[in-house]
Amino acid sequence: MRGIVKGALLSGIILGVALAGCSRKVAEVQVKDAIAVMNPTEGSKVLGVVSFTKDGKGVRIVAKIEGLSPGPHGFHIHEFGNCTSPEANSAGGHFNPTDMPHAGPKSEKRHAGDLGNLEADKNGVARLEWTDNVMVLEGPESIIGRSVIVHAQADDLKTQPTGASGARVACGVIGIAK
Secondary structure (H helix, E strand, O other): OHHHHHHHHHHHHHHHHHHHHHOOOOOOOOOOEEEEEEEEOOOOOOEEEEEEEEEOOEEEEEEEEEOOOOEEEEEEEEOOOOOOOOOOHHHOOEOOOOOOOOOOOOOOOOOOOEEEEEEEOOOOOEEEEEEEOOOEOOOOOEOOOOEEEEEOOOOOOOOOOOOOOOOEEEEEEEEEOO
């Protein structure tokens, strides 16, 4: 019986020491840059790159997307960093950590994921440079690990909850960049 008690006591001490070592706060990584490599959904030829850089005014977004039909296309951050389903439905809905209504990127009250529209030229290429003061790269409302979605149609900036921008034509997971 004493052997069992000693064994249990020794196991408890070892577990306590191990847990104490694990309880030290891991240094948090400061994220300054992030990137999403955009891949086409099933039946699409849309691809590109979206970069995110923290600056003094917010997060600077630079996007170049190719293979689009000419005109506007909805452009959003979605809640999950999962582009594995053929239509990118695995990315979930718009990233909306503060439970705001869907709106345009310049609206005071909007989803953190509302980026409005990309405008594709006659060659199907869309470029965007924008500094967003709502999204963040760190903390509980970070866009890191979420996804960027480009839609087939324009975002009307008002239809709830998604802007009626149609099918998803490209998806990319947002990761930390160096």
